[in-house]
Amino acid sequence: MNNLLQATKKSAESFKKALPIMAGILMLISLINLFAENYYTKLFTGNIFIDPLIGAVAGSVAFGIPLTSYIVGGELLKQGVSLFAVTAFIMTWATVGIAMLPLEASFLGKKFAISRNIINFIFAIIIAILTVWTMGLF
Template identity: 25%
Template sequence: MFTLLLYLLALGGLLISFGKDRHKTRLALMKGWKAFTNILPDFAVVLALIGIMLTYLSPHTIAALVGKNSGFPGMLASSIVGSVTLIPGFVAFPLAKSLLDRGAGIMQMAVFVSTLMMVGVVTAPLESRYFGKKETILRNSLSYVFSFIVAMIIGMVVGA
């Protein structure tokens, strides 16, 4: 129901924009479509990999690798995968939920999502060009450590 409301609000905003300035609205829609088609191949690959992974990894395997009882080694494995993976947030959170439903631990998924959002091993070369090597290493290192702190706090709050 809430999703329907958001779609209706978006449609209403689009109609208001179209009424105010048809040309700008068409340009905005074309830019949006171009951005969508540019990201679609990467997004499709990520979704396919996630689908394949969830198909072939049983809940027992997921629980053994990153389950509640995997402890710190499971958190470490999740953090490494999160640090080197480049997945947008709108894919990361549903993926974490799917993994939780299949036996992953709360703290393991918290550190996974935190490192995924904050640590950028893949993007480090680009970041170091703009901000410098020292700043990039410092930011990524602090983000990595902070991800574990966040995961432990979430584990205490949720009671994992």
């Protein structure tokens, strides 16, 4: 019983430390999504290599649950954004979190958090290009 009480206290302390960081992250995400949402379709050029890069950057900055990324991706496709860009966008939305980087670094370490995000970013672009190209959907 004593171990449970100690674990609960430690968890509460960790949560208390993380709460200001999470609040700041949520405010940052809200601002980014508010201003960037209307400009996504103007950024894409139709280039097979540039579009996934732009989509990956947009997905890295945007934030939300993966289910939401499918809805946003569908809307981007309806507005004429290439499937290369949308695929990279969805993949980085779910696996890369620039806005969550400070929180992730505080819990898992700065080196790990940065390495994980860079690797996921690079592979999201490669996988987006290969997936759309392999399926012949371009």
